[in-house]
Amino acid sequence: MLDPRPSTLDALIIAPHPDDAELGMGGAIVKMIAQGLRVGVLDLTSGEPTPHGSLEVRAAETAAATKALGLEWRENLGLPNRSLEATLENRAKLAEVFRRTRPRWLFAPYWEDAHPDHTAATKLVEDARFWSKLTKTDMAGEPHHPERIYSYYCVHLKMAPQPAFVLDISAQWQQKAAAIACYQSQFVTGRPTDPPTILDRLRDEAAYWGKTIGKAYGEPFASREPLGLSGFGELV
Template sequence: MKRVLVVAPHPDDETLGCGGTLLKLKAQGVNVHWLIVTTIEGVPGFSEDQTNKRASEIDQVAAEYAFDGVHKCELPTAQLDTLGKGELVGAVADVITHLKPDTVLVPYRNDVHSDHAAVFDATVSATKTFRSPFVRSIYAYETLSETDFGIRPDDPGFRPNLYENIEGYLERKLDIMALYESEMDAFPFPRSNECLRALATLRGAQANCQAAEAFMILKEIR
């Protein structure tokens, strides 16, 4: 059975970037795992109530997707760029080596959030072909509020070359995203139902379907 690992710097990135695709894969009987790299527990600025609420949200989201496994590196959120690279690469590599996924989904390298860039680099390091020959495909997903706000002048931007038709899964994706109550807000906030639906519609138009999610193919071995 095909095994897919979605790598999320923070809980909600997996849903923003490829929630419809994950639901579709599960419906097809694919073995799907979720890796959450960061945590807010013990991080200054987050209360015990917030930490407990986030833990509850993660449990609810995992149940909605019916993930085959939820894995956590538990590294401090918004601080990954302050850690030694070996610590981050090692944490991600441990999960990948244990699971041996054939497909890995990662955030786009030039997202504005530094955690996304750090997680991308760590995942690429952990999936070198001579170290992880079982990984046959790596795809980058886009994350509303992060990918679209990257304005580096040397970055050509997120340019998808793979589209997944998520007709029939968009509404469930929106319902799951609503579980992250503190991450959603009213339009024109980018993490809003209107924006999520608009992006799915745009990608759908590019793929000649009602709704789609877009990816960049980074590696594919056949």
Template sequence: MSIDIMVIGAHPDDVEIGMGGTIAAFSQAGYKVLILDLSDGEPTPAGTHEKRMIEAKNAAEILKVEKRITLDLVNREIMDTVENRKKVATVMRQYKPTLLFIPYWDDGHPDHVEAAKLCTSARFYSKFVKSEMAFEPHFPEKIYHYLTLHMRLRVDPSVIFDISNLIETKINALNAYASQFIDNKKNTAAFESVRTENAYWGKQIRVAYGEPFICKENIKMSSPDRFLDA
């Protein structure tokens, strides 16, 4: 099975925080989206493996993604190693995504920093011809980075996607993670924080809510209509 979009997060809920609205938009438009969680988020103060897997499944159903996969990397110990590159690259080779969405490379959370390195390296490994990795070689066309920042950074997005009509879908997906945002009283302000941040980015493009993305590579435009989508 080939998919169009692969969205990779270090932990369950990362991709929903960073780009839940955009994921929903891709799904609504008929694109096949696969979410790859590098870890199950454990160990963590709130939740269990079983509960977090159920929450991740429910969130994926709300966003109507094609498939969600969880690898066996460990929360707080995610590293850009050769072994881990091959694990991620094998998934890329199996599902052959056109686009990758991965965490931003500068963050206070070491897992997010390493995940960005790991996914970028895995993209390169995915095209290896002489390899013991399963499936045929594949090279995703483009990487976009989404934000799940643990520190206050000034970021200049390459593009901001309008999620004004999907902000409630995004919040509903985050609501699926009760162990993290409802039962865990330290994080009950997360929903307001997400709305505020997405409202900020939306204001930059004169809409209600937006999600920012950064691309290190040049972005191709082949239709003049895209200039007018501003």
């Protein structure tokens, strides 16, 4: 059962739809939790309608994936799927979540995508991060400014990303794959069964990113802002 208490998070992943966090950075989520960090996922919409899903099915799949990842904090902002917009009203809603959970790091979708919900989500995260620090406002909670926004890749474009860094998720891949597989209505039902299936493709993609850093599996990340290092001890 998820922890319902408002509390400070180290990292908050903002996903346009349930399954985007798992696809883009499921391995990173598992890794951060194993390192003792408090991690949360905020889904902006229900993700429905979809061809083979429903509100009930998607909610059950999300609950199963949340358990598979080991998450203790996950919420849904209840914004409309397929028509997500970075409006002032939605910006305030998201900023209030930031002020309540006070994350150090935010993770948003990569800023270029064919899916309008994804690009709107990124704009919304960036704007809400700024609003979250405001004083003299009607928004609930105390001012808070997350230190960084990192971008994960869960894109609908056939693009060749040039990430800022690639995270080694070799030890976390199986758990990530199990979380993704919970979304049967999205990745199994009605999909071609001849290999390579979409799940095969996701494995191959993770293996490709692992190859770029000399590891079995990896996840790429981007950042609009420069990254700082205090040393080279964590480089692989």
